[in-house]
């Protein structure tokens with residue numbers, strides 16, 4: 001019983017005690033904290049060994065093992081944070097689902113992935129790896145997909161922050177919640193922190209809006225921390241409505257890259273179509289892929305996924321009612337395609353082109 005009673009020493013006395021025993025000098029506040037731990041360690045060791053090991057042995061043993069214990073503690077904390085934030089590992093293969101010809105794949109490769117991976121080469125040539133990025137473009141064009149793909153090839157943690165998570169405590173607390181999230185993310189070694197639908201929390205609806213001031217102010221505080229060289233945190237936001245974002249956020253020096261994600265070219269569509277075809281009950285020899293590529297002009301990746309859902313449902317129902325094997329053919333696609341309107345209309349493309357001119361920065 002006597003052993004487990006903490007000795008009530010002042011912080012200075014703790015520092016002196018530790019110094020007497022080990023020769024190591026700690027700041028008083030830290031020493032007070034360490035002293036408590038040393039006492040606990042003494043109790044634990046004595047229990048284990050079935051005899052009183054004495055303060056001197058406990059203190060020396062504790063300090064010797066402190067490095068290890070600290071490392072274990074940090075690993076433990078990190079695991080806690082990962083679960084808490086819903087951090088995910090993303091397969092590197094998702095990068096290969098994107099055609100090399102699909103913008104902005106090449107740009108992302110050269111401007112983001114390589115500089116972050118090739119740190120020494122970046123330093124040698126004075127290239128500053130980007131840390132803060134915005135993707136913008138019409139819905140369904142693959143912005144979220146790109147962010148996941150980046151986390152995948154970098155082999156960094158992927159942490160998606162929903163605007164609703166930041167808004168739970170009301171509009172005034174959005175900045176404070178972002179602050180807490182970023183503090184936790186920093187404890188991880190390497191992470192992509194992603195806020196999707198960024199306009200929901202960063203739109204400038206009115207000049208004095210509490211919402212955008214809270215998030216804008218916090219973001220401006222985070223920028224220098226993110227740009228700190230030792231930090232391996234990539235902060236990415238995506239928005240369908242770049243025009244709505246608070247102008248203060250988009251000024252130079254804040255986001256390193258503002259990148260448009262737009263329509264697919266033929267090769268981009270072909271890559272996605274081929275991948276999705278493999279999931280259908282289909283004999284590839286019976287399908288004119290070239291024709292389908294032509295017929296899906298102005299389809300976004302989301303539209304193409306929708307098309308495949310419709311085709312799959314159609315062929316499933318056919319086989320169910322006919323009671324015999326139904327294989328998807330070109331005709332199946334030709335029948336279903338006219339029912340689906342591509343998301344990218346003339347008007348949307350025209351507005352997007354204007355946004356590219358006004359906002360892009362790479």
Ligand SMILES: Nc1ncnc2c1ncn2[C@@H]1O[C@H](COP(=O)(O)OP(=O)(O)O)[C@@H](O)[C@H]1O
Pocket residue numbers: 097098099138139140141142143144145146238272301302305
């Ligand atoms: N290059 C691609 N290859 C395959 N699927 C893709 C590709 N780009 C996007 N997708 C898929 O299309 C859908 C819409 O993409 P998403 O990234 O959510 O668009 P956005 O975030 O721009 O609205 C998602 O299901 C996504 O997985």
Ligand SMILES: [Mg+2]
Pocket residue numbers: 143144145196197238
């Ligand atoms: Mg998205």
